Amino acid sequence: MLPGLIDCHVHLAFDAGPDAIATVQAADEASLLLGMAGRARQLLDTGVTTVRDLGDRDGLAVRLRDAVADGLLHGPRILAANAPLTAPSGHCWFLGGEVEGEEAIRDMVRNNARGGADVIKVMATGGGITPGGPAIWESQFSLQNLRTAVEEARRYGLPVAAHAHGTAGIADAVTAGVDTIEHCTWMSDGGFDVREELIDEIVAKGIHVCPAASPDWQGFAKRFGQDRAKELFARVRWMDQRGVRLVAGTDAGVPRAVFDGFVASLEFFQHVGFPRDRIIEMATVDAARALGIADDTGRLARGYRADLIVVDGDPLNDLDALRNVHFVIADGRPSVPERAVVRAVGAKVTGV
Template sequence: MSKALISANRVVTGPAGQLIADGSVLVDSGVIAAVGPTVELDASVAAQVPRVRCPGATVMPGLIDCHVHLAFDAGPDPVSAVIDADRHGLSTAMADRAQQLLASGVTTVRDLGDRDGLAVALRASIDSGAVIGPRIVAATTPLTSHGGHCGFLGGEVGTDDAIRAQIARNAAAGADLIKVMASGGALTPGGPRMWEPQFTADQLRLIVREAARHGLAVAAHAHGTETIAQCVDAGVRTIEHCSWRSEEGVVYDPAITRRIVDNDVSVCRCVSGDWQLFLKQMGPERAQRMTEVIQEMRAAGVRFIAGTDAGVPGARFGDYVGMLEFFASLGFSNAEMVDSATVSAAHALGLTDTGVLAPGMRADLIVVDGDPLTELDALRRIRYVFTAGRPALRPDNG
């Protein structure tokens, strides 16, 4: 439908839980044309415009998952699954995973590392309407060191010239941003350990400068405390994981956090729905320190954005709310979590046309049964999903 008036018990316009009781959203040609009380919009909108009435429900901005890997299968060995898959089979699987995300209310995903530019190809198919899926913000091939984290995706670089060349290839392939594996990671056996830097401070600054030359921001995978500091100083836009690791354990530095806040760097903790198992595996002391650090960062004013790392082992593509429940366990309010999944996420991704419901914004929105500002589980009860005004999920099609 090109035009529709969607009405519900409440409309969460954002940010910070701002809402309209008994409100409506008028969608016209993929854009939000008006937002306001139903009694006013219903009277002013022509009778022939379709009405979508949702008693007991909430209309809100579509959710944003800031960290996914559509090429990974969330199984115990996603690396082999990517390497061994043929292009057609992997493309089909990625489209299916994108639809799983959409069914969970996610209307925008940021893919932070795939193979052969397949996320860009899927983005084009979705944008053209050939397949149904969320909006995709794609990083294409992540930069890593030789033998480094996720080197199997093809982005190994060792010299300044190689860094420049890989960023240029990514830009030419249609990348929306550059992803750098600034530290090691758990997914690559034999590579640098999670806290070990994969690039020098000068190389990180070069990556940010070269990305900017192509009009692109940088997302940095950074576990190590030293690496986090270097990424902030280099000027990255977002820090993924940000787990403050060292060989001795968690080493948190409030001074670095102050620079994160001052430089408007957003942090994606990349928490999947299996977070309780993850904390158990960490052990009580390390798990407690990790959660304390997140709370200290929150108190310092860090902008947290929602991301599931969907695709890595145990991080399923349909369990967005499971990630939010981790933050709820730390005392984050529902309004904070909704912001991290909408307006704050859009800000971090540089998207100015989504994240809130206001005239002129892209019509990415969801309808959920209940009130997510008082009951987080309401986000699991998806009634409708609209992407750019197109109904992508309805009660009659699941």
């Protein structure tokens, strides 16, 4: 038995298919919400009892969050960002968060906050899944723009998560005072731009970093190129060794980042040299701390939410044990994963 797992970076509106963007753009509200509910249940069945959804459409993640909290649907606790702030025609513009100028930025933060957001998401740089958008390392906002977003979020008591691949965008996000940096891949035009002094600042400010390692990280390495992937992967271990507070997330929903692949994402950290006890902390108590909910989840302790899972085996010896989830309790509500039911029925039928 161990605390329920926490995935710090998902997109429930995306289906992890080869053209997730076209799918979400084509879906009507009802069908999209239905798909999101199914994906939330899929996460729960794999032992994930809390997720942070970092960008959806039409406030649907908030509606799903409330339905789960009210006991109308089975699913993990959801911390929702609503539409992520992005530049005009910028990364994930189709989710409805395009802004230009400080007043538009303030208005979007206010709209998201009034719409029930638990966190404000800002696309500080471009991304890899938006056709025609800026390059993945290109900054989308000025430092002042990012400061404005953080300042307005603070008025509503909300943390800020910054999507940042490019080093210039990472630097501006850190200076602006964001709470978490997503991806943090240290990219520049044609290579990498690693800055020692910037790492020191991230550590000093206590900013958490979520690499958002895809469950398909091995396939990513093949597509990205083994040499570049090796450098990228090594940077994650390097950040840990320098004292950066890393937490687990999958980017579930983008192409090939499936919703039942959390353990595969954790195995990425094992691949680059993290010990298993540290990996489990990154997916439980450390993740809870990064999301601002460490006072009620992430640990098995008196007075905490009943978020826990029962697995077959000891994940401290083999992370694969986390794939064998027999029982889940999320906020005190019990749930038996479909796979566990199939295993139990199969064992009874075969007499095993």
